[in-house]
Amino acid sequence: MIRVGLTGGMGAGKSTVATSFADRGAYLIDADKIAREVVAAGTPGLAALVEAFGEDVLGADGELDRPALAAKAFADDESRGKLNAITHPLIGARTNELLQAAPEDAIVVQDIPLLVENHTAPFFHHVVVVNADVETRVHRLVTSRGLDEDDARARIAAQATEEQRRAVADSWLDNSGTADELAAKAIDLWAQRLVPYEVNVRTGVVAEPLPELVADDPNPAALGPRLTNRLWAIVGDKATSVAVTAADPVTLTVTARDAEAAAALPELLSAGGFPADRKGGHGSADPGRPARVVVAIG
Incomplete structure (x- = not known):
């Protein structure tokens, strides 16, 4: 869903x-x-x-x-x-x-x-x-x-x-x-x-970005802040920080509060639109919004 x-x-x-x-x-x-x-x-x-x-x-x-x-x-x-x-x-x-x-x-x-x-x-x-x-x-x-x-x-x-x-x-x-x-x-x-x-999202698959959809982003300059706010809404108090750490694709690092919080984040991120990828992080399930999310422990 x-x-x-x-x-x-x-x-x-x-x-x-x-x-x-x-x-x-x-x-x-x-x-x-x-x-x-x-x-x-x-x-x-x-x-x-x-x-x-x-x-x-x-x-x-x-x-x-x-x-x-x-x-x-x-x-x-x-x-x-x-x-x-x-x-x-x-x-x-x-x-x-x-x-x-x-x-x-x-x-x-x-x-x-x-x-x-x-x-x-x-x-x-x-x-x-x-x-x-x-x-x-x-x-x-x-x-x-x-x-x-x-x-x-x-x-x-x-x-x-x-x-x-x-x-x-x-x-x-x-x-x-x-x-x-x-x-x-x-x-x-x-x-x-x-x-x-x-x-x-339902099947836990990272999307293959479609260039024509990516090009339709109404405000590419706001993508970083938009994703930052989205991730805060997903992870809540289980994180101490969310920061953009790379640009192509936009990559954000979520710093978990502790090991217990880090263990809970994969399920939350997947349901929120960022399923696990093959590189040990998470990727966007939206074919028009490529992004990666990396989890660190504070």
Whole structure:
């Protein structure tokens, strides 16, 4: 199993990619859908919001009145913190339930609009960013979703920048064209990279890099930091350092806390996308991201 983080700014076309992946068997987890489910009518989540913010956050139908809640919850940092303290644990618990239910051979695609803003990119085997230029996105939000232009621009400005998204992206899908063109790009990514990646992780095989995929890296200069952060997410407190120690291919040395921690790392690294190689280290299971990992003991 691999976990794929799917993200992109408002109006970028993320839903088209999510649908393309789901049509090919992706196990889709939609963060926005979960956020609505955990505060639906009759849930403990909605009851907690009513207790915290008052009965007037309820609509006449018993469902959450989201504009009324927003007016109260985003009034100041304290109120925002109160909202997050209620909803974030519920969203996390439901997400974990869905992850636990995923098949062993699943490609889990987690559709997360604020993946970059929430700093969760390192926890995924692969991050896919869908992008379109600001003017294209504004046009789509105004014509397709009925947003006021100023509102659309303000919402886009409040999200991550293109530079911030490129820093964490493993794949970059440009959506300056039609929905069909974007879907075709998503299908190619699924077949050429994500499916082989999942098979390699599940079977413990280091990928043979494919030059055309490697050349598509959206930000080669950020590969070292990207892999460093990914490895920290995999090894956690079992390591005292993770450092880039060579460039071609990118090689990182993970210094284990002690011998016991070092013994646990091979299994963690393999599940995280870096199975054992024939040289006594570990290699990337992603055919578009060649890398080696060496374990040392501190």
